Amino acid sequence: MRKLTITSAFAVLALAAGGTAGATAPTTIHQSFPRSIPHYLACPGFWIEGEFQIDQTTATFYAEDGTAIKVVRHVRSDGTLSNPLTGRSIPDTGNFKVTVDVATGERTIDGNLNTATIPSGGVIYHAVGRLAFEPDGTILEAGPHDDADNNYGDLCSYLAGP
Numbered sequence: 001m002r003k004l005t006i007t008s009a010f011a012v013l014a015l016a017a018g019g020t021a022g023a024t025a026p027t028t029i030h031q032s033f034p035r036s037i038p039h040y041l042a043c044p045g046f047w048i049e050g051e052f053q054i055d056q057t058t059a060t061f062y063a064e065d066g067t068a069i070k071v072v073r074h075v076r077s078d079g080t081l082s083n084p085l086t087g088r089s090i091p092d093t094g095n096f097k098v099t100v101d102v103a104t105g106e107r108t109i110d111g112n113l114n115t116a117t118i119p120s121g122g123v124i125y126h127a128v129g130r131l132a133f134e135p136d137g138t139i140l141e142a143g144p145h146d147d148a149d150n151n152y153g154d155l156c157s158y159l160a161g162p
Contacts, residue, residue, distance in 0.1 A: 024062035024063070024066050026059050026060060027059070028058065028059045029057070030055075031054075031057075031058070032054065032055045032056075033054055034051070034053055035050075035052045035053075035054050035077075035079075036049075036050070036051055036052075037049065037050035037051075037052075040081060041152055041156075043152075043155075043159065043160065046084065046159075047084070048083065048155070048159060049082050049084050050079060050080070050081055051080050052077045052079030052080075052092070052094075053078050054075060054076070054077050055075070055076045055077075056073055056074065056075045056076070057074045059071070059072045059073075067102075069101070069102050069103060070099065070100065070101055070102060071099070071102065072097060073098045073099075075095070075097070076095050077093065077094040078093055079091075079092045079094075081125075081155065081159065082159065083160065086159070086161045088158070088160075088161050089159070090116045090117070090118060090124070090158060090159065091119070092114055092115065092116045092125075093112070093117075094112055094114050094115070095111055096109055096110060096111030096112055097109070097110050104135050105135045106133065106134060107132070108130060109130065113127040113128065113131075113145070114126060114127045114147070116155060124154040124158055125147075125152050125154065125155040127146055127148065128143050128145075129145065130143060131148075
């Protein structure tokens, strides 16, 4: 794991997360909604736009006194990353879990935040693995996170076109 600074659209899907159950039964909410991000990532000469359909299920866990102690959110996203100047686009999917310890403020994101795949050509951009946001502001990373690591040149090149 290494420290890093998040510079991209994790805030798009920044979510709460989960924990242990107490005497109060957990609550669960399911939501589906579209999400547009006009400035998803900056490429030379253009901004990548993101359009996503989000499906999420949020479970909140409580202490015996009824105080929320943890939230777990499972998120599935299907979307498109595109260059508004050329109209060129690429499918992008995600399937991950966000866990928040309400008492400490620690957040973790586990799974596939983003995977952009060229039809018949393979993955050219992805953010997978684990991100841990510590209460002191430290961010720990395990796995490739192309956006956070500023490794999206191949995505920019593809969307810029031939």
